[in-house]
Amino acid sequence: MDNIIECKNVTYSYPLAETPAIQELNVNIERGKFYGVIGENGSGKTTFCALLRGFIPDFYKGELNGEVLVEGKKTTDYGGELSAKIGYVFQNPFTQISGVKETVFEEVAYGLENFGVPVEEIERRVVEVMQMTDIEALAEKNPFDLSGGQMQRVALASVIVLEPDILIIDEPTSQLDPEGTESVFAIIKALKEKRKTIILVEHKIDLIAEYADEVLVFKEGRMIAAGDKQEILSDLSLLEQGAALPQVAILGSRLKEKGLPISRIPVTEKQAIEFIAEALKERDKK
Numbered sequence: 001m002d003n004i005i006e007c008k009n010v011t012y013s014y015p016l017a018e019t020p021a022i023q024e025l026n027v028n029i030e031r032g033k034f035y036g037v038i039g040e041n042g043s044g045k046t047t048f049c050a051l052l053r054g055f056i057p058d059f060y061k062g063e064l065n066g067e068v069l070v071e072g073k074k075t076t077d078y079g080g081e082l083s084a085k086i087g088y089v090f091q092n093p094f095t096q097i098s099g100v101k102e103t104v105f106e107e108v109a110y111g112l113e114n115f116g117v118p119v120e121e122i123e124r125r126v127v128e129v130m131q132m133t134d135i136e137a138l139a140e141k142n143p144f145d146l147s148g149g150q151m152q153r154v155a156l157a158s159v160i161v162l163e164p165d166i167l168i169i170d171e172p173t174s175q176l177d178p179e180g181t182e183s184v185f186a187i188i189k190a191l192k193e194k195r196k197t198i199i200l201v202e203h204k205i206d207l208i209a210e211y212a213d214e215v216l217v218f219k220e221g222r223m224i225a226a227g228d229k230q231e232i233l234s235d236l237s238l239l240e241q242g243a244a245l246p247q248v249a250i251l252g253s254r255l256k257e258k259g260l261p262i263s264r265i266p267v268t269e270k271q272a273i274e275f276i277a278e279a280l281k282e283r284d285k286k
């Protein structure tokens with residue numbers, strides 16, 4: 001198994017906090033997999049992201065015990081190189097936009113300029129990423145004159161252009177309409193196809209069900225479940241723990257309880273159609 005990130009017995013408290021925001025966390029993140037992170041508000045998802053990218057303890061002090069390793073090296077032993085390895089996309093794209101560049105093109109190029117990449121390479125990479133994120137038509141616009149969905153695509157482009165191996169994306173669609181959400185997920189899907197390691201915090205459970213490989217569930221600072229998305233998202237006992245599960249998983253389980261011979265609990269709409277049709281055929285055979 002190729003673990004790109006490992007958390008070993010991590011407990012962290014923000015300064016002056018009475019209870020830790022993360023408690024006794026042990027988790028391995030495998031290279032090239034897509035992790036969906038879910039849990040109630042305040043359960044520790046954003047704090048988990050801050051730990052992975054070394055923001056804790058670099059920027060947030062407080063008390064940290066245990067170790068977070070990225071490619072076998074402690075985050076506390078990295079200098080600036082960690083930010084080249086791990087791209088972070090904020091919930092609010094306003095936070096990501098530098099505010100010092102006047103066009104979208106310059107904004108996307110900004111990070112590469114800071115890394116001292118040669119001009120021709122910057123041009124090539126920016127053009128490529130703008131195509132991938134479907135923002136070519138916005139190249140000459142001011143980043144602040146965009147819709148929320150467009151701005152989030154620019155924010156994603158400015159991170160993707162740096163070619164990090166790991167992407168941590170914290171609720172990218174919370175402020176977007178369905179169309180903006182769809183366009184952001186088209187990009188996330190393309191990143192998944194490039195075999196990037198992706199850690200995505202997202203409340204929209206159907207999107208997690210559709211795209212993630214693995215799901216991590218947080219509650220009150222503890223990771224209460226982790227594993228294959230099919231297994232986690234069909235575990236109805238998690239509902240009692242406050243986790244959101246796909247409606248189709250709940251429906252499938254209830255149909256099973258009512259006696260429908262459904263062999264697998266669906267987590268996506270496509271699976272629901274397939275698995276329920278299979279079960280109906282099975283029932284009619286009898």
Ligand SMILES: Nc1ncnc2c1ncn2[C@@H]1O[C@H](COP(=O)(O)OP(=O)(O)OP(=O)(O)O)[C@@H](O)[C@H]1O
Nearest residue numbers: 014015017021039040041042043044045046047048
């Ligand atoms: N900068 C901070 N200083 C002190 N406490 C904080 C800070 N950020 C978060 N917390 C606390 O840590 C706990 C975990 O918060 P966190 O933001 O990680 O949860 P979350 O699951 O990401 O929530 P949400 O879904 O609302 O974004 C909460 O009790 C929160 O109040």
